[in-house]
Amino acid sequence: MSSLPLIVVDDLAKTFVLHNAEAAAIPVFSGLRLEVRPGECVVLAGESGVGKSTLMRAIYGNYLPSAGGVRVLHDGEYVDITRAAPHQVIDVRRRTLGYVSQFLRVIPRISTLQLVTEPLLENGVDPAEAQERAERLLTSLRLPRAHWDLPPATFSGGEQQRVNIARSFIRNYPVLLLDEPTASLDAENRAIVVNLIREALAGGAAMIGIFHDHDVRDAVATRLFSVTDFKAAA
């Protein structure tokens, strides 16, 4: 296994500028550096509002940083997510870099099974195999079979969150960003997700996570990273 870091965050800074509020500038962090190697799960620490989610989103290319870069090892080469062309970022997100948010955001009226199969079909996996893998994952996440043909809109928060987890974990991403993936889960389901995370880490995945639940954090974290240390001056 390569010991090269899978994620390298270089001197990252983010300041939001709100043009419709008299161009108010909201500095979040600056000069932030972080490396994550295979098998590591770095848990972001710091009080609410310090910029943990902002950092995750900047790493995913969802927020545009004000300075610095984020390199992700993709097909053996580093791609700077903050500067790459959209089609490159999309390719990195399809095969290398996954993001599990707290909330499920999908097209309405599509069945759960279809939603979980879709990421594999996008990657060119044979439909029969994709369906089988989706069913296996949904079973292991204990989502009742009666729900599979239904769209998740009416599911409970915990059920929706498990659909969301399934959509990301089905691709076996080498790099995963986890933004409170267990926030709405009960203890038993949390344990299942913790196992999924540990299996992926054992398989060499690199992760950055936000977990407010201390039990989950202690179960998966290989180290903590304080975002507060890079707080930008207002």
Added chain:
Amino acid sequence: MNAPLPNNLAKMQAAPLLRVDNVTKWYGQILGCRDVSFEMRPGEVLGIVGESGSGKTTLLNCISGRLAPTSGSVEFDTARFGLTDVYALNEPDRRRMQREEWGFVHQNPRDGLRMRASGGANVAEPLMNLGGRHYGKMRQATVEWLERVELDTRRIDDKPRRFSGGMQQRIQVARNLIHGPRLVFMDEPTGGLDVSVQARLLDLLRELVRDLGLAVIVVTHDMAVARLMADRLMVMKGGEVVETGLTDQVLDDPQHPYSQLLVSSVLQI
């Protein structure tokens, strides 16, 4: 003999399908769009967003070969001539390229369908235009496409007006994809539909785009449609592009004052 392959591959991946360079359109003294440049690759979905009057339809018409720009060029990687300026082609060649390699889905199905012909004939017509002569084969392809867009094939001989708006739009989609285009233009493809019908049609379009590896340019003022369909966005205002980028980045962290206004104006339900 083994070295050239990766090089060629890299070149192929880098080769644009469409190259738009400084396209400007004036209607007399009135600006349609100004200095628009971008490239499209095979399989990419570009969303053009902005309010009405922002120039997005003018731009779409310019790049789809339907409205000659005042200045600038639109080049497409044609099957017959390679990368060629669309407006440098003579009329018959340009029309042939549009028929063979492009599709255009209008907001109003009536603009894209022949209302006197049957639904099936509407879907089959592009094949006939391309010289298809085998009736049985064309009929079969038509049936397959009607199934693909989830229409009842027993209604193949019904006229479009006997179908609902959502179904008419599906006929229009089938008509524009049956001949295997590489680039499809869509002008508010779900604009006139009930929201309930919109979601299913959007999912169908996404599935087709994925399975066929289509490049799509979709114009919409609906940010939800943009988020669900497009890989990347161009935000237009007053005829100019004010921001471009990955779709979720433009929508979640817009940089330009106008994009910020546009995104923050979306009503939440």
